[in-house]
Amino acid sequence: MSAVEEMIRDRLKNDIDPREFDTPEFQRNPFPLYQRLRDFHPAYHDRFHNRWAISRYWDIDAVFQNTEAYTRGIYDEDGPYEFGSRHVFGPNILEYGRGERHRWMRNVIAGQFVGQKLNDFLPVIDMIARELIDKFKADGEVELVSQFTHQFPIRVISNMLGLPRQDENMFVGWYQALIAGLGFGGEHLARGIAARNEMWDYLEPLIKQREKTPGEDLLSRIIAAELDGVRMDMEEIKGFVALLLAAGGDTTDKAIADMWFHMMYTRPDQYPDVVANPDLWENVFTEMMRYDPVVHTQGRRALQEIPMYDEVIPKGAMVLVYLGAGNRDERVFKNPDTFDIHRDDLHMGKENRSGRYKDGKPGHLGFGMGQHFCMGYAMARQEAVLASTYLAKLLNNIRPKFAEHEGIHSPNIDSGGFRSPDELWLTFDPA
Numbered sequence: 001m002s003a004v005e006e007m008i009r010d011r012l013k014n015d016i017d018p019r020e021f022d023t024p025e026f027q028r029n030p031f032p033l034y035q036r037l038r039d040f041h042p043a044y045h046d047r048f049h050n051r052w053a054i055s056r057y058w059d060i061d062a063v064f065q066n067t068e069a070y071t072r073g074i075y076d077e078d079g080p081y082e083f084g085s086r087h088v089f090g091p092n093i094l095e096y097g098r099g100e101r102h103r104w105m106r107n108v109i110a111g112q113f114v115g116q117k118l119n120d121f122l123p124v125i126d127m128i129a130r131e132l133i134d135k136f137k138a139d140g141e142v143e144l145v146s147q148f149t150h151q152f153p154i155r156v157i158s159n160m161l162g163l164p165r166q167d168e169n170m171f172v173g174w175y176q177a178l179i180a181g182l183g184f185g186g187e188h189l190a191r192g193i194a195a196r197n198e199m200w201d202y203l204e205p206l207i208k209q210r211e212k213t214p215g216e217d218l219l220s221r222i223i224a225a226e227l228d229g230v231r232m233d234m235e236e237i238k239g240f241v242a243l244l245l246a247a248g249g250d251t252t253d254k255a256i257a258d259m260w261f262h263m264m265y266t267r268p269d270q271y272p273d274v275v276a277n278p279d280l281w282e283n284v285f286t287e288m289m290r291y292d293p294v295v296h297t298q299g300r301r302a303l304q305e306i307p308m309y310d311e312v313i314p315k316g317a318m319v320l321v322y323l324g325a326g327n328r329d330e331r332v333f334k335n336p337d338t339f340d341i342h343r344d345d346l347h348m349g350k351e352n353r354s355g356r357y358k359d360g361k362p363g364h365l366g367f368g369m370g371q372h373f374c375m376g377y378a379m380a381r382q383e384a385v386l387a388s389t390y391l392a393k394l395l396n397n398i399r400p401k402f403a404e405h406e407g408i409h410s411p412n413i414d415s416g417g418f419r420s421p422d423e424l425w426l427t428f429d430p431a
């Protein structure tokens with residue numbers, strides 16, 4: 001048998017049916033398929049969806065770092081496509097790849113979400129967490145997803161933006177429609193666009209008013225932010241607020257729910273460690289972002305032919321990097337399928353754009369890295385850790401209400417969104 005025949009025989013033995021990516025089993029538990037991808041098809045050509053799947057840790061790292069060979073942009077900046085015209089958020093940074101416009105959009109705003117600028121908003125985070133917990137702390141039980149995680153990040157962002165408090169509930173409704181609109185289902189898209197338009201009509205007079213009389217709020221800061229003598233225009237400001245509420249709010253919502261799911265059901269034996277030492281919430285966040293991160297994939301477009309293993313990814317191909325698969329790569333992490341807040345082979349502290357750390361340990365891939373590294377990485381961590389610390393401190397003896405739980409899953413493929421449990425019922429000793 002020739003070498004090529006042998007290769008084909010081997011492949012068929014461990015063949016992947018690309019329709020597996022669309023099954024409810026995969027939405028719930030993608031990890032067995034990830035394992036087969038890593039072991040037998042590290043550069044998998046999915047002919048059915050017309051894309052390539054990359055699943056090993058260091059290959060994903062290489063895709064993120066190599067901006068010569070890959071771009072996130074689907075369209076060229078100087079081509080005929082009108083940016084924002086087909087996106088549920090309107091004009092926003094997520095549509096841009098490696099060009100000048102991305103650099104500008106990122107740099108004009110990135111500083112608002114880290115360091116002292118972020119610390120300025122700590123009292124807001126604190127206030128919202130306490131307010132929400134106060135509403136149920138006498139009840140002895142809570143459905144954490146609807147009563148806390150769906151509410152908390154969106155109310156924090158709305159307050160940071162300086163929006164009137166009585167209008168917060170509208171934002172809670174809008175952002176869920178916006179996120180669903182990121183999916184493939186036409187109905188979700190229509191509802192997402194309707195929510196966006198309503199939100200924009202609401203925001204425009206506020207933006208005009210803050211232009212005239214700026215305050216210390218985030219909306220005023222975004223309006224005034226300037227780079228190379230240029231500010232964002234009205235459409236870009238509205239698009240950025242939509243992105244902030246949806247991509248920033250929903251991801252953090254799901255992060256908190258996932259952290260609590262793992263503490264209650266995956267590793268309840270480690271929960272007492274966290275209660276005894278609340279600093280360990282940082283580890284819970286980090287290990288959640290490795291073990292089963294909120295976002296499992298990111299897309300790139302190949303700008304040249306890329307040889308990888310025994311394949312060649314053609315120029316123009318869509319490449320999906322599976323962050324959730326890279327994070328379970330046994331070439332990098334010991335016992336990768338074990339959730340362990342004390343693991344010593346993962347960088348546990350704050351993430352950075354380079355993905356390289358002084359402790360020499362690999363980080364999780366859950367915020368991406370390189371050119372498009374998550375701009376809200378510090379904010380998401382701070383919110384998730386603070387909220388969890390308050391929950392554990394203000395509610396006594398928290399435990400799951402039900403012994404069984406159906407677990408975390410991705411949304412159906414027609415709707416956008418991130419991985420999380422649908423519900424999380426907890427009981428505690430009433431205050």
Ligand code: HEM
Pocket residue numbers: 072093094106113243244247248249251252255294295298299366367368369371372373374375376377379380381
């Ligand atoms: C746990 C919560 C979060 C997760 C899991 C998450 C995940 C990610 C990932 C994986 C990327 C990389 C995209 C790529 O490589 O193409 C990204 C980018 C981004 N994130 Fe987040 N994110 C979170 C929270 C936030 C928050 C709170 C904000 C709001 C400030 C935010 C704003 C952004 C923006 C603007 C980008 C695009 C950056 C660019 O293209 O340069 N994210 N996020």
